[in-house]
Amino acid sequence: MSAEKSVKSDHVPLPDSTSNNINQNAERHLNHIAFISTLGGLLFGVDTGVINGAIGYMATPAELNLSPNNEGLVTSGITLGAAFGAVFAGHLSDRIGRKRLLKYLALLFFVCTLACSLAPNALFMIISRILLGLAVGGASVIVPTYLSEISTPEIRGRLVTQNELMIVTGQLLAFIVNAILGNWFGHISNIWRYMIGFGMIPAIALFFGMMVVPESPRWLVMVNQLDRAFDSLKQIRSHPKACREEISQIQDTLNQESEIKQATFKDLATPWIRRLVFIGIGLGVMQQFIGINIMMYYGTTILTNAGFAHNAALIANIGNGLISVIATFVGMSIMNRVNRRSMLIAGIIGTTSSLLLIVGISAFLSQSTLLPVLVVLCTMMFLGFFQGFISPLVWLLLSEIFPQNLRGLGMGVSTFFLWFANFLVGYFFPILLSAVGMTWTFLIFVFFNILSFIFAYKYAPETRGKSLELIQMEFKYGDTSGINPEDK
Known part of the structure; x- marks a missing residue:
């Protein structure tokens, strides 16, 4: 039976009260589905955050005996794998479906986390972390895609940005688990x-959770499985008529997309396309070189260098995770009310000031008993500005600046460079810390922040209040850094 026939036979007029009830039930079900699928984001946060506390234990001679070089590879190997996982996940999900790929990624999360927790030496750990990164990168692409395809326009923004919130929540959760295990069982070598094995718990939850959520209706229409698309939509929409209309809209959109010639690397010869991809790459690299992951990956190491005992540093690091979650909430609530460029530039000024304060404190108050407290306050200030003003804005700008025919190429290249920059920061930080000390290491990142400010001031576009078509026309024919039309 076709989807069209199924819709007609199931469609029964509903009283207003019943219809409203179903709308509430459908939205409630959507929220449950969003929570399950964003466990992929939670896993991303847990697996990147857990190393913050674990690296100090595993680096000791009695354990994996990590050199600064190996310490950097163990920490950042996950982001090297993520760079490649992000590139290939989109194509793979188009072949086998969003739901099935997320189930496979949950298995990969579980197996690689288990391998990391059992690693007998540094090489085994590095390889396992790189393979774990494939799952992280894949989830970072597929979870937002899946959420955008199952949601309605009214709640799409909230559902998709929920993934960013789950990432920082996962990092906070990892910091809490690290502090509990380190303080209660730190005597165990x-x-x-x-600590690392804890990541298997949300991986199991994601695997079994994906068994009960529907497949993306958009993907099902893509592969011409209209009956299944209708069954999928019935679980998350108000009534059959809405399902029939949405399937028709998806078919129309897919037909329009099939007529659009997608950009390839050859199109980089076109100046405005080359400039747009350059801006996308710059935004991704800028976001990482500002230094967020020296805080999220090495927060405990930084606090230990500042004078905290290791167990106390594990507890203090919870404050960093808490600030990240609160700042992400704040950023999500104001990003549609403040100009993008102003918010981004203000965030970079804030992170630069935070790092300058750490440099000054570590240089001139190195013998002071206040040093640990002042450093943790500065790291919290840094995270507040980054997570509230920079991180959500960069992802939002990347989703807005690329026109439809350039989105695949632009997002793929930009995301790859973002992850690779993440890897470089994670790899070189412990090497720099060992070679030149905390003051000079943070001074280097101050320099990167200044470069990021110059880039954002010169190239970051203003997109608030503009249609995607207007943004594309401005890149092709005019300046994109002008005043928001709403403010004229």
Whole structure:
């Protein structure tokens, strides 16, 4: 039976009260589905955040005996794998479906997390972390895609940005678990194995959760499985008529997309396309070189260098995770009320000031008993500005600046460079810390922040209040850094 026939036979007029009830039930079900699928984002946060506390234990001679070089590779190997996972996940999900790929990624999360927790040496750990990164990168692409395809226009923004919130929540959760295990069971030499092994719990939850959520109706229409698309939509929409209309809209959109010639690397010869891709790459690299992941990956190391005992540093680091979650909430609530460029530039000024304060404190108050407290306050200030003003805005700008025919190429290249920059920061930070100390290491990142400010001031576009078509026309024919039309 076709989807069209199924719709007609199931469609029964509903009283207003019943219809409203179903609308509420459908939205409630959507929220449950969003929570399950964003466990992929939670896993991303847990697996990147857990190393913050575990690296100090595993680096000791009695355990994996990590050199600064190996410490950087263990920490950042996950982001090297993520760079490649992000590139290939989109094509793979188009072949096998969003739901099935997320189930496979949950298995990969579980197996690679188990391998990391059992790693007998540094090489095994590095390889396992790189493979784990494939799952992280894949989830970072597929979860927002899946959420955007199952949601309605009214709640799409909230559902998709929920993934960013789950990432920082996962990092906070990892910091809390690290602090509990480190303070209660820190006398156990291999406690880091239990810290890392904690990541298997949300991986199991994601795997079994994906068994009960529907497949993306848009993907089902793409592969011409209209009956299944209708069954999928019935679980998350108000009534059959809405399902029939949405399937028709998806078919029309897919037909229009099939007529659009997608950009390839050859199109980079066109100046405005080359400039747009350059801006996308710059935004991704800028976001990482500002230094967020020296805080999220090495927060405990930084606090230990500042004078905290290791167990106390694990507890203090929870404050960093808490600030990240609160700042992400704030950023999500104001990003549609403040001009993008102003918000981005203000965030970079804030992160630069935070790092300058750390440089000054570590240089001139190195013998002061206040040093640890002042450093943790500065890292919280840094995270507040970054997570509230910079991180959500960069992802939002990347989703807005690329026109439809350039989105695949632009997002793929930009995301790859973002992850690779993430890898470079994670890899070189412990090497720099060992070679030149905390003051000079943070001074280097101050320099990167200044470069990021110059880039954002010169190239970051203003997109608030503009249609995607207007943004594209401005890149092709005019300046994109002008005043928001709403403010004229």
